[in-house]
Amino acid sequence: METEPHQKTRPPAVAQHPGTLLREQVLPGLHLSISQAARDLGVARQTLHRILAGEAAITPAMAARLEQLCGVSSVFWLRCQNRHDLQRARKELDAVLRHIPLHPLSETIVKKIGAYDGR
Amino acid sequence: METEPHQKTRPPAVAQHPGTLLREQVLPGLHLSISQAARDLGVARQTLHRILAGEAAITPAMAARLEQLCGVSSVFWLRCQNRHDLQRARKELDAVLRHIPLHPLSETIVKKIGAYDGR
DNA sequence: CACCCCTGTAACGCCGAAAGCGACAGGCAG
DNA sequence: CTGCCTGTCGCTTTCGGCGTTACAGGGGTG
Numbered sequence: 121m122e123t124e125p126h127q128k129t130r131p132p133a134v135a136q137h138p139g140t141l142l143r144e145q146v147l148p149g150l151h152l153s154i155s156q157a158a159r160d161l162g163v164a165r166q167t168l169h170r171i172l173a174g175e176a177a178i179t180p181a182m183a184a185r186l187e188q189l190c191g192v193s194s195v196f197w198l199r200c201q202n203r204h205d206l207q208r209a210r211k212e213l214d215a216v217l218r219h220i221p222l223h224p225l226s227e228t229i230v231k232k233i234g235a236y237d238g239r
Numbered sequence: 240m241e242t243e244p245h246q247k248t249r250p251p252a253v254a255q256h257p258g259t260l261l262r263e264q265v266l267p268g269l270h271l272s273i274s275q276a277a278r279d280l281g282v283a284r285q286t287l288h289r290i291l292a293g294e295a296a297i298t299p300a301m302a303a304r305l306e307q308l309c310g311v312s313s314v315f316w317l318r319c320q321n322r323h324d325l326q327r328a329r330k331e332l333d334a335v336l337r338h339i340p341l342h343p344l345s346e347t348i349v350k351k352i353g354a355y356d357g358r
Numbered sequence: 359c360a361c362c363c364c365t366g367t368a369a370c371g372c373c374g375a376a377a378g379c380g381a382c383a384g385g386c387a388g
Numbered sequence: 389c390t391g392c393c394t395g396t397c398g399c400t401t402t403c404g405g406c407g408t409t410a411c412a413g414g415g416g417t418g
Binding site for chain 1: 260264265268269270271279280299300302303304307308309310312313314315317318321324328329331332335336338339340341342343344345348349352353354
């Protein structure tokens, strides 16, 4: 911890899929095998496996299940997934995005809709 | 504003689709017609219309386009969408969720993965 | 040894959602 | 009348999540 001492170990600049967290941190912490966790979640073993492997995304439905399983907020899981999907989308649309003209939106409206500037 | 005076007009308890924000706040603020906005975004007019009508969701790709168009963060748009999808998923899975056993996850791990408790 | 459970992979098929396209009807300004 | 915007319908394609079946291998236990 040389950069910022008492920082919450915030997410890395380049986000890897949320499955890694599940595999390396959560499941061991719950003392659950993949197979057992899948049974508890009420999904196929392969379905969970695909997520751990990063081949499938965490859907809202899965996020809700996970929240029920380990108490970690579904919003958290979706946020992880979003980070991942977003930077993938940005790369693929890179060419298209350049052609989209930026129109200025008044600061009043930005605040009204609850979009606190940078986030 | 009787409940909490200087609150940011936070999102309503029951979230309606993000398209409403686009239609009623953002597009007028940009002085753009639906057709024109669709052209700028590089998508079909119907595609944008479906989102405004709440018949389609804001995908990561669309969120990136919107950010480019009006400067409002893609993360914001996805968060709106998530709120909406999540409460829909919860209702549909309601029965299933009850059967998922809750396993305790140590507080240390929760902090390590960056899931700040309730969110 | 056989038996059982776990894991990883692969190959299907189903289904729903996003997106594009064409077309039509109605509104409204020029 | 002409043009532009809007809402809506129908159709097609594509993609991704999910379940199912199946096979191969590891590892522990009676």
